[in-house]
Amino acid sequence: MARPTPLSGFPEWLPADRAVEAHVLDVLRRTFELHSFAGIETRAVEPLGELLRKGETSKEVYVLSRLQGEAGDDHAGDKRLGLHFDLTVPLARYVLEHAGTLAFPFKRYQIQKVWRGERPQDGRFREFTQADIDVVGADTLPFHYEVELPLVMAEALSALPIPPVRIAVNNRKIAQGFYEGIGLDDVDGALRAIDKLAKIGPDAVAELLQRDAGATPEQARAALDLASISGTDASVADRVRALGVRTDLLEEGLGELVALVTAAAERAPGVVVADLSIARGLDYYTGSVYETTLVGHEDLGSICSGGRYDSLASDGSRTYPGVGLSIGVSRLVARILSADLARATRAVPAAVLVAVASEEDRPASDAVAARLRAGGVPVEVAPAAAKFGKQIRHADRRGIPYVWFPGADGDEVKDIRSGDQVGADAQTWRPPADDLWPRVVAAERGTS
Amino acid sequence: MARPTPLSGFPEWLPADRAVEAHVLDVLRRTFELHSFAGIETRAVEPLGELLRKGETSKEVYVLSRLQGEAGDDHAGDKRLGLHFDLTVPLARYVLEHAGTLAFPFKRYQIQKVWRGERPQDGRFREFTQADIDVVGADTLPFHYEVELPLVMAEALSALPIPPVRIAVNNRKIAQGFYEGIGLDDVDGALRAIDKLAKIGPDAVAELLQRDAGATPEQARAALDLASISGTDASVADRVRALGVRTDLLEEGLGELVALVTAAAERAPGVVVADLSIARGLDYYTGSVYETTLVGHEDLGSICSGGRYDSLASDGSRTYPGVGLSIGVSRLVARILSADLARATRAVPAAVLVAVASEEDRPASDAVAARLRAGGVPVEVAPAAAKFGKQIRHADRRGIPYVWFPGADGDEVKDIRSGDQVGADAQTWRPPADDLWPRVVAAERGTS
Known part of the structure; x- marks a missing residue:
């Protein structure tokens, strides 16, 4: 047997490096449990029909087949099994399956591998570990969990051997309330344009807003003004109001954002920043949204993201709202190791x-x-x-x-x-x- | 979305039951680390060619394909990726891949999910957790690890909230040395027949030995006499020798078996039993072989099996012998829960x-x-x-x-x-x- 070579996209650690990963997972688990999230695991597979609810991810799914499967042996079509690509779809299914047994609000953490059927040549991770926390309510879920969850993650991340983090927060209600207030009806189109701000700059985004989201030049200007606002206290809301737009939804969103940054300033000073340019995820989140960067390692992108869903799941008679965040553990550990941020004192347990x-x-x-x-x-x-x-x-x-x-x-x-x-x-x-x-x-x- | 139903063969626990599983895994991990096994994880996939080395398992493999894969995009044939069905094949590959970096003897534990592409209607687990320990040497591996490893497992299992276990042991060298000594050349065929002893009884096995393994009636009788011997001390070897067969290989095997049961009688009294009817695995193990039953739950079959390989892996220039055991954690936890052997004092962490x-x-x-x-x-x-x-x-x-x-x-x-x-x-x-x-x-x- 020739010396095997690594498979691109499937990270694997030597013992001393695995000890670093195990430490990261132990710290996360302990923090989550101190906050009384119950640990669960879900099976690695879901029916393809469930995995493809959000059509955009369809090309990233690995589908399973039995090597020696007989004809007609596998379920057909949407009932085929695929590997889960995140831990949110499985959570929604788990909640519905066990709704009669679980006590709500249901707080769970889940630390598992996920898989994405990326093209090997793209160099992305095709297998990686995620660590998620979510709170799921039955029919209702109080806003205060939208404050609590990013603070749990801030506490967990601060206990790791990594630089400080910044959690940038926004709120779907602000964008939607503001856009509706200025008569810009294609909210999701506008958000897609704003999402490109860091990459292509304000002038190009202004063009996109007009071309793709049907904005007038004035509406595009106002949307960019909104996206330019950031801060760590209630003055953020004042600056939004100074733009002269008032809707009930906007006010509700501003109230939530201010409550979040105010509580965070006290409980985790310097970590949480309101940033109204955050647009990623606002197409499916319905309230707060979170993106986390590692200071000095912003090139990594967000290492911990999430938000609020008014309807994480629904079974016809009840709706289950949720709020949660997910840490991309493998990417974080890969950076800890490649940047030599931390190391294990030895590779074997023995003293x-x-x-x-x-x-x-x-x-x-x-x-x-x-x-x-x-x-x-x-x-x-x-x-x-x-x-x-x-x-x-x-x-x-x-x-x-x-x-x-x-x-x-x-x-x-x-x-x-x-x-x-x-x-x-x-x-x-x-x-x-x-x-x-x-x-x-x-x-x-x-x-x- | 209608209420989802469970997928047969993919066990999933509610929070209080998951707490039992997490406890089992914590106890195993701690015991393995006290014995200085280093924890590693390997990727969930291996190239199909690697997975199919042991042809007999080929029908149990799940093969992956990208849902939106382009033509020619996936590796063809043996380079396709399959989910691992155990943790031994990945270990052999990991050792070869990192042989230049690892320190030998390499002691590792590995606790991960494995998958078997069983037919759904067969009701077997298609996803389950295994907990493995192995020691791998470079070119040589001292016999004393064949004593140490089952005793580590005995210690780990005794720390779990389960009834006592019995570890039945045998040694390939005894069977092979004895069969060769009586002129029964089809050793593997004879072992396959002996493996059916508990199921079909000695008379039917005697017929099988003659029909399928080319034994004479006298050879069949002798093989059954050997298989009838069991015990917990050196007298086992005396009873084998009383059958009148002598070969160097048989003597070597008896010496090893006696060393194992003697050490075990002192360090884990009442746990390890020599049982010369154990034949499972003797077709690929080359020395000691282990099978573990839970007292009072023998219907579960072996909950922890393993043995010695003289060549776990080889890269042409070096050979890597190994000895290891694997606990079927999911099956064990399923029994703990279904038989109400243990339970968590509460389902959530909060005190x-x-x-x-x-x-x-x-x-x-x-x-x-x-x-x-x-x-x-x-x-x-x-x-x-x-x-x-x-x-x-x-x-x-x-x-x-x-x-x-x-x-x-x-x-x-x-x-x-x-x-x-x-x-x-x-x-x-x-x-x-x-x-x-x-x-x-x-x-x-x-x-x-």
Whole structure:
């Protein structure tokens, strides 16, 4: 078998890098659980008909077939199974399927792989991990969750070994209320044009607004004025009102936006910014919308996005509104690793390598290892009774800080970094807390 | 959208049941890490050519295609991508791909979903979670890992809320050495016949041995005599030798088997049993082989199987031997749930629901929640400023044991099980350890 080569778009980490990813996932999970989101997983597949509700993503789906499937064996058409491309479609289906059993509002987190059937040559991730939180209500969902959820994400992200984040927020009601107030009826068309602002600049967007969204030059000007407003306090609303447009929907949206940035300024100072140029997602979100960038790594795009849906799901008799955000974990971890933002202090769990004097003495070394593990210390026993120098090199190559030497007259343990060797009892000896488990440390702080 | 129905073969848990699964995975992960197995994940897909090395599994593979793939866009034939059906094929590929970087012996654990393209109507799991440990050497791998690995699994399984397990062990070298010693050349054919012993009985197996494996009646009798031997100490080898067959390979196998059961009797008394009727897997394993049953739930079949491969992988210049075991986590969790062996003490993480007196007071409740969370207490804030009775029922329905009432003259916390309500300070108050996080408890022990 020739040496295999990586598959483009399917990231895979070596053990030390996987330890960084596992740390990121542990921090997210703990933060989500402190806020009482219940963890669930959904199956990797959904019927194709469900996956294609939002037609625009249809070209990104992987469809499954059984290699030895008989004719007529797979469900046909929309009942074929595809791999989920996000965790929102599965959540909507899960909520409907279990609506009779779940307690609402239902707060869940979900950390799973998703797949996108991208063309291999496009270099995009075709498999990656997402970490989502959502709150889903039955028929109603109070606005305050639109404040709570981005703040949970801010807390989770701030606990990671990454630079600070900025969460830019907007509200569908502001754009829609404003556009309707100036008589610009093609709200979604206008949003599509505004979405290109950073890329093509205001003059080109003004043209697009007129050509594609049917705006007059004055309407295009007003839409650009609205999109130019940003800020971190209630003055944002004043500046919108100064544009002279008043509708009930606009006022409702401004009230929500101000409530969000005001609460955020207190609870996570400097993180949340109102940015009325945010248009992505406003075609399907119905209230708040969130986009998160990593300071100094804006080229990554949004690492955590989401918003409010008035109808995440509906079964005819009830409607389930939701608000949620999703972290693109794989892309974030890939950046942590490529930019050397953080690293694991070692690639293996063991804090201690128990040396083996001779193969006949292996049971004694195994017994020492068992006593250390009973005290919660991760331990490896030397693979072979080689010369002690070789066993120490085995530990050194893996970053294992201590080597333990069982002895007839008492054991000794050596810190192979300092060379210090002292008598020790496996029943009671414990390494310093910083050495007990591998830690993930910001790269500039250095190891241990 | 109509109420969706479950997809046969794709298990999915409600939050309280998922908490049981998450606990199982946490226990496994911790045990594996205490033994210094490094956690990795591999991509979900492999090239079809890799997946089909063992031809017999070919009919169980799911093949991917891009929904909107252009002609010629997917790799053809064996380069098509399929979902992995176990974690061993991906491990072999990962080891070869990263052989230059990994330190050998390489000890890894891997907990991931796998998929089998079963016919839906067969009712088998088509998606399930496996938890694997393996040690892979470069060119050589000492026998002592064949003792260590089943004992790690015994320790992991004993930490779960399940009945005791029995790990039945055999060794390919015994069967092969014995059959060759009696002149029965079709070793794999003989093993296939012996594999049916429990199902069809010795007389039918004797016929199969003659018809399909070319055995004489005497050879069939001897093979059945060998398969009838089991035990937990060195006497097993004596009973094999009493059958009067001697070959070097048989002696080597007996020596290994005795070393394994002897070490196991000391380190995990009562768990490991030599059983020379075990034939499953002996066609591809080259040394020890393991099958694990749950006492009282033998109908489940093996919940944890594995063995030694002299050549897990090879790249022409080097060969990588390995030994490993795999737990079928989904099947085990499904049984824990269906047999009510264990359950989570509550379905949501929160130990405390902070009540909200009025929506204007929500920031005060949020502040209390933040203080409790800073102390490591999982907290939920009431969704709405309903009557306190309704807020208490919200907690009760979710199993949240405490409701916190912020007050101008000091806060109070109520244990809603006992009704006790006392003054408390969010900075310092902590619930009893048993209430802090949801726990998974054996069902007969009951909830706290």
